[in-house]
Amino acid sequence: MKRREFGTLAAAVGLAATRFGRASAATDPLEATSGKTVYFRGWQFATDVVQSNVKRYNDAEHGKVNYATITGDYPSIMEQSLIAKADLDVLYANPSSAVRYSEGGWVLPAETLPAIADIKADMLPTLAEAWTYKGNLLGLSYFVSTRxxxxxxxxxxxxxxxxxxxxxxxxxxxxxxxxxxxxxxxxxxxxxxxxxxxxxxxxxxxxxxxxxxxxxxxxxxxxxxxxxxxxxxxxxxxxxxxxxxxxxxxxxxxxxxxxxxxxxxxxxxxxxxxxxxxxxxxxxxxxxxxxxxxxxxxxxxxxxxxxLIDSAMYLMTSRTRPEAVTADVKKFTSWYGYKDNTGQIAVGERWMQDNMLFSAYKSIMDSPVTEARIKQACARPADYEVVLDVYKATPFPTGIxxxxxxxxxxxxxxxxxxxxxxxxxxxxxxxxxxxxxxxxxxxxxxx
Missing domain, CATH: 3.40.190.10 (Periplasmic binding protein-like II)
Structure with missing residues (x-):
């Protein structure tokens, strides 16, 4: 017995066409230009989706992003990689880890991204606050959930x-x-x-x-x-x-x-x-x-x-590298963690549709497409409102x-x-x- 397919065929085709479309190189500010590898690491979750997203970026933007999955005690492993100044440019992190990495001087805050004003304007205030440390937004939205x-x-x-x-x-x-x-x-x-x-x-x-x-x-x-x-x-x-x-x-x-x-x-x-x-x-x-x-x-x-609120961000590292490579790190992070070259939050939308991962972006969470997706996962129609109520009431353990x-x-x-x-x-x-x-x-x- 198959689950209901979400959306109409026309909408799916339209979304695919938009996602895979590409602006010309002359007008595309997210195109990689250094010709060097950008190293991206994450924990083990839906790695096929991640690999697919990275491939799409590399194909569309001439990128050389290298993705690998880290297994084991992820926070400790990533901290050791940061201390060792390993090849690491973009990584997943929970807020608690992100604060520690920031104190270590190992991450480049999201404040350095060109589109930061638009990014903040689209973020749910509670998440923007949870992910801000000493006045800096630490990273871009991977997912938000109630654990x-x-x-x-x-x-x-x-x-x-x-x-x-x-x-x-x-x-x-x-x-x-x-x-x-x-x-x-x-x-x-x-x-x-x-x-x-x-x-x-x-x-x-x-x-x-x-x-x-x-x-x-x-x-x-x-x-x-x-x-x-x-x-x-x-x-x-x-x-x-x-x-x-x-x-x-x-x-x-x-x-x-x-x-x-x-x-x-x-x-x-x-x-x-x-x-x-x-x-x-x-x-x-x-x-x-x-x-x-x-x-x-x-x-x-x-x-x-x-x-409690369980969430994760995409962080950029501050390791020493040529300015052109850092520019490519910012381009990839913007593309992957916010809007791609077509102006869509394509990766965030895909996480919602494929895995029902909530987002920190209001434009995703307020979308009727998202509402339909959540309802698809519920056992009963009335459960949709229950999901929203639970999510909105979830606390964040700021003190620890x-x-x-x-x-x-x-x-x-x-x-x-x-x-x-x-x-x-x-x-x-x-x-x-x-x-x-x-x-x-x-x-x-x-x-």
Missing amino acids: GCIHTNLLAYEKAGFSDKDFPKDWDALYDQVYALHAKGVATPILPHWFSEYFGLSWGFVMEVLDRGNKIADPETHKPVMTTDANGAAYKTLAQWKKLWNSKLVPQEVLTYNEAAYIDAYASGRYVFSPQQIYDLQTFNKPGRSQIAGHSTILPVVDQPWG WRVVWSEEFNSYLRDVLSKFLLNDGDIVKTITAMNDQISSLNDKYGL
Whole structure:
């Protein structure tokens, strides 16, 4: 059974013609002219799409962009490449990594691009703010998403006697319902955000604290603000995690999952709830890809948001190179991260159509084409508004992400949270240790 094709044939043909059209070299400001290689690196996601986009740039603009995929601990690997002054000109980066790279003097801010005024005018203000550090926009939009919206398997949920009116309104109500589902015979009611990627276990903790209305560190001073009070968000989160882990409702193997295994596990239909990416609605509702196709929704925003803003930019490095090559780096970044030579945000539009990756650009997000694409991924017509509401309410952890020590704290958080679960750790001691680590990092960097 095939999914509905999006759009009309005429629109598709028109878009293709525009995308693959090319202005004459004399009037094309994005044409590469140095004749030298521009090195572009990214993490492992839809690499066939990336290779195709790069080929189109090279063919249309006489470019010599060399793309390769980096596997493993991406932030650490890229930092080492930047320190070593490796062949690296353009790269993916999450905001937290981008700030660190900026402090290292390794990136060229987007402010240096000729079209920066137009770029900023088209950006959603919340994203422009999240991606700005010390007055500089660090990069251009790759994608924006809500990581940790609560995907819900309607087949299992309704089979257990629940309906939309029973949807939990906050994290504590969600956990209560997990145990109620188990009492009704559901063996594994939840797949928590505890997988092994650098954005797994640690981000799972961060999102719950933010969703509960608290912060981990102050957005301006970056001083720790978590309390050991039993009513505090950090305490409540760890208390729920301890209870869930000790209940044996979550298999220990989840701590070893990579993201692909984590997605596959929920798509198997074994779980009722799981904090996942908002764009994976299309994955979970796709026949042949998911055992719950057409029956996966996300919980609406009622008493709190769900998840946190997950986003990435295209950054330019500041490594020493001839001016003509730097000019080509800027041309490629502008073409790839904003508008191509035809005036379309072609790469961003393609990410939306092919993978439902949201964009920081208003012109993409406000488009009726985008609305139709999101609706195509939803199980039910009313879910479109739920998706928008969840997305608009999603918080950004400024206090621990827009600071130079972000990745160091993230690595620490992964380790301490894993030990907390495996060793039945003490909640107060764990929170105290987290706060002490933040204070230590502030001292290290003179904050």
